[in-house]
Amino acid sequence: MPTIALGNHYEEFVRKHLEAGGYKNASEVVRAGLQLLEDHEAARERWLNEEIPARYDDLVNRPGLGIPAETVRARFETKRRNDAAKAK
Template structure:
């Protein structure tokens, strides 16, 4: 297994996790992070391979479930304007 360079940001993060007492060593911190990544990737694969095709089939069988592109664009534009106003 190759050595991994984490960089100062993640080295500091690992140090803080160790100081919290939740982990006994850096390997435990890294394994916890890899488990989360593994779960995330598995969920992403399920979404891509199961959920999206199922929604597509559902839409093809009942086109009235669809939302017109102009409606989607309008909603995004409204949200963008509202977010920009809140940021002021």
């Protein structure tokens, strides 16, 4: 296996986790991160291959479930304005 360059940010991240005592060595920290990435990708694939087609079928069979695009745009615009106001 090749040596991996993590960069300063992730080297510090690994060091903090080792000092906290949650892991025995850097390899355990990296494996935990890779496991999370693997789980995330599996969940994304499930979403794309199972959940989205099922929701599409629901909308085809029951069009009343849908929300008009104008309504969605208006909701996003309202949220954007509220978030901008809170940020000030």
